[in-house]
Amino acid sequence: MSEKTESETQLHCPYCYNLQEDFESLKSHVLSEHKTEPVPEKEGLILLTVNGESHSVLVEPEWTLYYLLHDRMGLTGAKMFCDRGACGSCTVIMNGRAILSCLTLAIECDRAVIETVEGVAAEQPKLIEKYAEHHALQCGYCTPGFVVTAKALVDKNPNPTDQEIREALAGNLCRCGTYPQHPIAIQDFIRVREGKEDV
Numbered sequence: 001m002s003e004k005t006e007s008e009t010q011l012h013c014p015y016c017y018n019l020q021e022d023f024e025s026l027k028s029h030v031l032s033e034h035k036t037e038p039v040p041e042k043e044g045l046i047l048l049t050v051n052g053e054s055h056s057v058l059v060e061p062e063w064t065l066y067y068l069l070h071d072r073m074g075l076t077g078a079k080m081f082c083d084r085g086a087c088g089s090c091t092v093i094m095n096g097r098a099i100l101s102c103l104t105l106a107i108e109c110d111r112a113v114i115e116t117v118e119g120v121a122a123e124q125p126k127l128i129e130k131y132a133e134h135h136a137l138q139c140g141y142c143t144p145g146f147v148v149t150a151k152a153l154v155d156k157n158p159n160p161t162d163q164e165i166r167e168a169l170a171g172n173l174c175r176c177g178t179y180p181q182h183p184i185a186i187q188d189f190i191r192v193r194e195g196k197e198d199v
C-alpha cells in the first residue's frame, strides 16, 4: 500500500482518539469535549505509518509506542508481559527491525513505518497458520512477539538456518516452553512461501 502524504493523514484526538480534520478542529474538539485536559501543542504531533495506513497522532512525552498502539489505536495484538525490555512479548517491527514497543517512546517514532502482529497476520497469514499447525504456542501470550520477530527475520533473511532462527528469537521468552517448535514452524512457512509444499 502506498504511503499517504502528510495532508492525507488522519489526525486523532489524544484523549478519545476521535478522528479530526485538522489541528484547529482538534483544538476546538479538546476545548469542548475534554475541558479538564491540556490543549494539545503542535510539538506532540507525530506522523507514522502503521500496517500500511498513515496516521497523524498527538502524543504525550511519556507515552510508549506500546501504549500508543495498544491503548490508543486499539492494536491489542502485542502483549505487555514484563514492561522492562526482558521478554519480547511487545515486539513490533519499526523501519524493518524488530523492536520492543515497551521501551520505545512514541514521540521518537515520527515518520516511522510500523508493522504490528495484526499487519503480519494480514500480510503473511500462512506464518500464523504454521505456528498453530506445529503447536508453537500454548497459552499464546508470548506468540505475537515471536511471530513478529520471525517476520522481521525472514524479511531480511529469506532462508535462515535453525541456528539463525534461534538467535533471532533469543530475546523472546515463553513460559510455556514452546521453544523447540518455533524453528519448525518458521522453516515450514518458508517452504510454503517458496512453493515447495502445497498451500
Ligand code: FES
Pocket: 079, 080, 081, 082, 083, 084, 085, 086, 087, 088, 089, 090, 091, 100, 101, 102, 103
Ligand atoms: S513487555 Fe516489552 S519486552 Fe517485555
Ligand code: FES
Pocket: 136, 137, 138, 139, 140, 141, 142, 143, 173, 174, 175, 176, 177, 178
Ligand atoms: S505460549 Fe504461553 S508464554 Fe509462550
